Amino acid sequence: MARSTTNTATSGNKFEQVAGNGLLHRRALLGRGVAFAGAFGAGVGLNATGAAADPLTEAPWGQQPGDPVPAYQRPSKFAKNVVRTLSNPNFEPRTSQSRTPHQLLDGMITPSGLFFTIVHDGVPEIDPAVHQLLVHGLVKQPLIFSYEALLRHPMTSRIAFIECGGNSAGLFSPKPLQTDVQGLHGLVSCAEWTGVKLSTLLDETGIDPKAKWFTAEGADAAHVMRSTPLAKGLDDAMIVLYQNGEPLMPGNGYPMRLLLPGYEGNMNIKYVRRIKLLPKPAMSYWESQVYTEPLPSGKAYQFYFVNEVKSFITSPSPGRDLHEPGFYEISGIAYSGKGRISKVLVSADGGKSWGEAALQQPVLSMAFTRFRMPWQWSGGPAMLQSRAWDEDGNAQPTRAQFVAARGELPSVPPLLAFENHHFNAVTSWAVDQKGQVTHAYA
Ligand SMILES: Nc1nc2c(c(=O)[nH]1)N[C@H]1C(S)=C(S)[C@@H](COP(=O)(O)O)O[C@H]1N2
Numbered sequence: 001m002a003r004s005t006t007n008t009a010t011s012g013n014k015f016e017q018v019a020g021n022g023l024l025h026r027r028a029l030l031g032r033g034v035a036f037a038g039a040f041g042a043g044v045g046l047n048a049t050g051a052a053a054d055p056l057t058e059a060p061w062g063q064q065p066g067d068p069v070p071a072y073q074r075p076s077k078f079a080k081n082v083v084r085t086l087s088n089p090n091f092e093p094r095t096s097q098s099r100t101p102h103q104l105l106d107g108m109i110t111p112s113g114l115f116f117t118i119v120h121d122g123v124p125e126i127d128p129a130v131h132q133l134l135v136h137g138l139v140k141q142p143l144i145f146s147y148e149a150l151l152r153h154p155m156t157s158r159i160a161f162i163e164c165g166g167n168s169a170g171l172f173s174p175k176p177l178q179t180d181v182q183g184l185h186g187l188v189s190c191a192e193w194t195g196v197k198l199s200t201l202l203d204e205t206g207i208d209p210k211a212k213w214f215t216a217e218g219a220d221a222a223h224v225m226r227s228t229p230l231a232k233g234l235d236d237a238m239i240v241l242y243q244n245g246e247p248l249m250p251g252n253g254y255p256m257r258l259l260l261p262g263y264e265g266n267m268n269i270k271y272v273r274r275i276k277l278l279p280k281p282a283m284s285y286w287e288s289q290v291y292t293e294p295l296p297s298g299k300a301y302q303f304y305f306v307n308e309v310k311s312f313i314t315s316p317s318p319g320r321d322l323h324e325p326g327f328y329e330i331s332g333i334a335y336s337g338k339g340r341i342s343k344v345l346v347s348a349d350g351g352k353s354w355g356e357a358a359l360q361q362p363v364l365s366m367a368f369t370r371f372r373m374p375w376q377w378s379g380g381p382a383m384l385q386s387r388a389w390d391e392d393g394n395a396q397p398t399r400a401q402f403v404a405a406r407g408e409l410p411s412v413p414p415l416l417a418f419e420n421h422h423f424n425a426v427t428s429w430a431v432d433q434k435g436q437v438t439h440a441y442a
Pocket residue numbers: 115116117118119120121162163164165217218219220222223224251252253264265266267268269270271272
């Protein structure tokens with residue numbers, strides 16, 4: 001059986017190069033099978049007689065019946081490394097984070113079991129028959145909603161990402177931390193959420209015109225509480241009951257959570273038990289002590305709500321090395337808390353030249369957008385970067401622009417430290433001649 005590594009992509013000159021170091025025009029992705037023949041290296045041809053015997057030889061799984069399907073299916077044992085990493089596996093009394101393995105996933109939806117989690121005081125085991133949601137404060141008529149009562153309300157669904165303000169905090173380090181996408185950017189995920197719009201519940205309670213803000217508070221021991229402008233509450237805030245079509249996972253807020261599309265993670269209160277309308281922010285511990293940052297200017301970075309436009313390449317990436325020169329698809333995730341992604345540029349030469357990536361449809365507001373870029377790796381050193389723009393006109397900053405505005409830490413911080421929040425600058429992956437991929441600052 002012949003293994004074809006012929007490089008038709010360059011020898012036939014079938015693909016238009018759009019930027020330096022082998023970036024090809026995105027139209028090369030439009031299913032041109034003939035042009036791609038042999039370009040993948042791993043494509044295996046038939047032997048001289050055309051016999052296709054080998055792939056059809058019966059393996060053990062073709063010779064006897066398999067196992068019954070369990071009531072709730074788990075991934076194949078051969079995909080057992082596609083799991084979250086846990087920051088606090090021994091469950092010491094502190095915050096626990098679990099990080100999404102983006103380098104091993106594709107598409108725009110994060111499976112419920114791999115959605116990142118941050119729990120400040122463990123995962124509560126909440127009985128939905130007992131849990132209640134109180135809506136009070138500056139309302140005309142305070143109301144209590146049971147889980148059952150919410151299930152009888154009109155529901156809506158939307159796809160939205162949630163990102164912890166501390167995601168990518170490791171990139172504040174003056175030296176690039178050597179870890180994978182999961183370690184650097186694993187505190188963001190995207191799901192389909194279904195629930196009752198907060199505006200529907202506030203229609204029932206009525207609103208006192210003095211109300212300008214609301215607080216949301218969780219029923220777990222941490223009782224995380226944050227203040228949000230009421231305008232956001234009346235716009236697209238949702239009391240979520242379902243995640244990717246199934247009841248919320250315990251780590252993500254079962255039986256109900258607040259979703260504030262595009263607003264930083266900790267405002268999306270899980271296990272929500274109270275919504276209280278107020279004339280001004282509550283200045284809770286969580287917003288005045290925790291999610292407030294000193295800026296180089298001496299001012300405080302506080303009440304920043306929106307997760308700014310951001311992107312990163314998930315493949316190739318550290319741990320997903322290249323094994324031989326030839327064609328590769330560069331793939332990654334882009335998102336913005338300010339709307340749809342309008343454009344993603346990719347560079348293979350550390351930002352000297354850029355080509356426009358293909359955006360996988362659908363491109364939705366405040367959701368992950370998968371981008372794809374065809375690349376002909378010559379076998380030489382490369383520096384891969386992605387940079388995103390959103391429909392609101394915001395550009396993802398380069399690292400130099402970001403450090404000038406926000407500063408970097410004087411020493412290497414622990415990977416999961418939250419000293420600094422809202423890192424959204426360009427990430428760079430260095431590819432060496434062996435095809436090994438490492439984190440770099442270009
Ligand atoms: N009640 C409650 N809500 C909470 C938290 C918590 O510990 N308890 N963690 C917050 C933080 S810091 C983040 S980033 C998001 C994470 O949501 P997820 O765990 O569903 O990904 O939930 C927020 N809401």
